[in-house]
Amino acid sequence: MPDDEETLDLSGVPCPANSARALIALEGMPDGRVLLVVVDDGEPVRNVPPSLEEEGHAVVRREKAGGRWRLWVRKGG
Amino acid sequence: MPLRDAGIYLDNAATTRPDPAALSAARSFEDAHHGNPSSLHGPGVAAAREVERARQAVADALGAAPDEIVFTSGGTESNNLALKGAAPPRGGHVVVSAIEHPSVLRTADALRRRGVKVTVVGVDSRGLVSPAAVAAALTPRTALVSVMHANNETGTIEPAAEIGRLCRARGVLFHTDACQSFTREALDAGSGAFDLISVNAHKIHGPKGLGALYVRRGTRLTPLLDGGGHERGLRSGTLNAPGIVGFGAAVRLARDSSPYETQRLRDRLLVLLRRGIPGLRLNGPEGARLCGHLSVTLPRGDAKETARALSARGVFVSTGSACSAGKSEPSHVLLALGLTPAQAGRTLRLTLSRMTTRAEVDAAAAALVELAGGVHA
Numbered sequence: 001m002p003d004d005e006e007t008l009d010l011s012g013v014p015c016p017a018n019s020a021r022a023l024i025a026l027e028g029m030p031d032g033r034v035l036l037v038v039v040d041d042g043e044p045v046r047n048v049p050p051s052l053e054e055e056g057h058a059v060v061r062r063e064k065a066g067g068r069w070r071l072w073v074r075k076g077g
Numbered sequence: 078m079p080l081r082d083a084g085i086y087l088d089n090a091a092t093t094r095p096d097p098a099a100l101s102a103a104r105s106f107e108d109a110h111h112g113n114p115s116s117l118h119g120p121g122v123a124a125a126r127e128v129e130r131a132r133q134a135v136a137d138a139l140g141a142a143p144d145e146i147v148f149t150s151g152g153t154e155s156n157n158l159a160l161k162g163a164a165p166p167r168g169g170h171v172v173v174s175a176i177e178h179p180s181v182l183r184t185a186d187a188l189r190r191r192g193v194k195v196t197v198v199g200v201d202s203r204g205l206v207s208p209a210a211v212a213a214a215l216t217p218r219t220a221l222v223s224v225m226h227a228n229n230e231t232g233t234i235e236p237a238a239e240i241g242r243l244c245r246a247r248g249v250l251f252h253t254d255a256c257q258s259f260t261r262e263a264l265d266a267g268s269g270a271f272d273l274i275s276v277n278a279h280k281i282h283g284p285k286g287l288g289a290l291y292v293r294r295g296t297r298l299t300p301l302l303d304g305g306g307h308e309r310g311l312r313s314g315t316l317n318a319p320g321i322v323g324f325g326a327a328v329r330l331a332r333d334s335s336p337y338e339t340q341r342l343r344d345r346l347l348v349l350l351r352r353g354i355p356g357l358r359l360n361g362p363e364g365a366r367l368c369g370h371l372s373v374t375l376p377r378g379d380a381k382e383t384a385r386a387l388s389a390r391g392v393f394v395s396t397g398s399a400c401s402a403g404k405s406e407p408s409h410v411l412l413a414l415g416l417t418p419a420q421a422g423r424t425l426r427l428t429l430s431r432m433t434t435r436a437e438v439d440a441a442a443a444a445l446v447e448l449a450g451g452v453h454a
Contacts (some may be wrong), residue, residue, distance in 0.1 A: 013144065014309070016117050020125035021143070024133070051122050 007036040009067050015043050019051035022073065026057055029075045035058065037071045045069040084391035085437040086265055089280075089301060090229050090257060090428035091395055094331050095323075096282035103323030114318050124318050131325025138260055138328050139274060140267035141291050144242035147308045148321055151288040152256035153180040154301070155275035156223075158290050159252040159440075160184040162298035163273065167192030172214045174206045174235075175199050175413040178254055181223050182296070182409070194218070202415050203362040204233035208240050212247075221226040221250045226274075227258035230410040230426055232370020234262055241270030250296065255283055256280055256288075260331035261368055272296050278320070283327030283429070287320040295451030334431045336368035343369055343429050346438045353446030360414060360424065369429035372411075374420050375449050384425060386448050394439045396428045 056076030112120025244251040252273035259276040277288035304313025356376030408423035
């Protein structure tokens with residue numbers, strides 16, 4: 001993954017505001033760019049990836065760290 | 078299609094004409110999205126996306142983080158949530174200023190009935206709250222201080238950040254009602270001087286029935302409403318998503334506009350009135366005043382009659398008195414500045430907005446000069 005990736009920390013942000021904020025952040029990025037999104041374990045990690053994928057973005061990697069998940073999301077066209 | 082209100086509207090401190098672009102944003106949203114912004118399915122996420130965009134706009138205007146913004150039904154609810162939500166238990170102490178909006182003063186009365194001690198700090202003849210007076214009012218039991226950012230009648234801009242910093246140094250929560258000043262006068266939540274800030278939409282050409290409360294991260298607040306736990310548990314109830322979208326649009330439009338033209342026209346109005354009405358008194362400071370506010374006391378006559386006569390000529394202003402339950406009493410703000418009840422009864426409030434034109438100012442001044450018995454400007 002590139003070193004200059006942008007990070008959006010959505011820990012503590014409930015559903016679906018977390019998905020909404022991730023989608024807004026992706027709007028401002030060029031296609032193909034990767035956004036690192038941090039979400040809570042549980043409902044957020046179950047809800048956010050499908051919401052982003054429905055909009056054409058791809059979750060290319062996920063990693064659990066403590067009670068949170070790091071999701072690498074590639075902006076879709 | 079109903080007819081649009083015509084005439085010269087100089088009561089923008091009461092409410093503003095909604096910006097067509099803000100209304101259009103709200104209507105377009107409502108046409109396209111009906112999902113509940115708390116629902117997890119596609120329509121819910123689509124609605125939440127626009128709500129979060131508006132939340133970001135409000136947060137940006139305050140120098141806050143989106144998580145620190147709670148949407149409410151308006152300034153009155155925001156003030157109630159701030160004071161009741163942060164109120165200490167029986168025996169605790171709260172400080173407010175004498176010129177607060179009734180939604181703060183009456184809420185302070187409600188706290189008093191719960192056994193909370195309330196100190197009301199006065200103002201000087203310009204309507205300014207002294208930070209030293211607030212500091213002197215603090216006791217070891219003080220939990221909360223509420224001083225407005227700018228006054229709704231005189232437009233006086235208060236030293237709110239300074240008061241907030243001294244409260245912070247004493248470990249006391251600080252709330253400011255910024256409904257009049259929001260987007261017009263700099264207010265930086267990120268400075269750490271504020272714990273709670275009330276704002277609303279309809280004073281900035283947004284829809285009515287929408288407000289927000291800035292709640293600094295880590296501030297403990299008891300909600301007014303029990304329910305589904307919306308807005309991080311602080312304001313249960315399905316969000317008014319179309320209104321919130323209109324609010325967000327209004328914030329962006331307001332931040333793109335400059336207050337200087339409004340201020341220039343307000344100053345022109347004052348010059349014309351002073352020239353035409355000898356003995357006219359300006360209430361509030363000459364300088365530290367909101368860009369659109371003008372509170373003037375006529376040398377003679379009755380403000381209500383003058384306002385009615387102006388209204389008949391298509392010029393809409395308000396008086397220095399507040400009407401409640403059919404009984405008219407002198408404005409508590411003007412009395413706090415040291416005006417007599419008779420002077421308060423001769424006081425008019427004229428408030429401009431970014432939609433006010435020079436021609437309107439000139440026509441309004443001419444009408445008032447004629448009615449007030451002065452010479453033509």
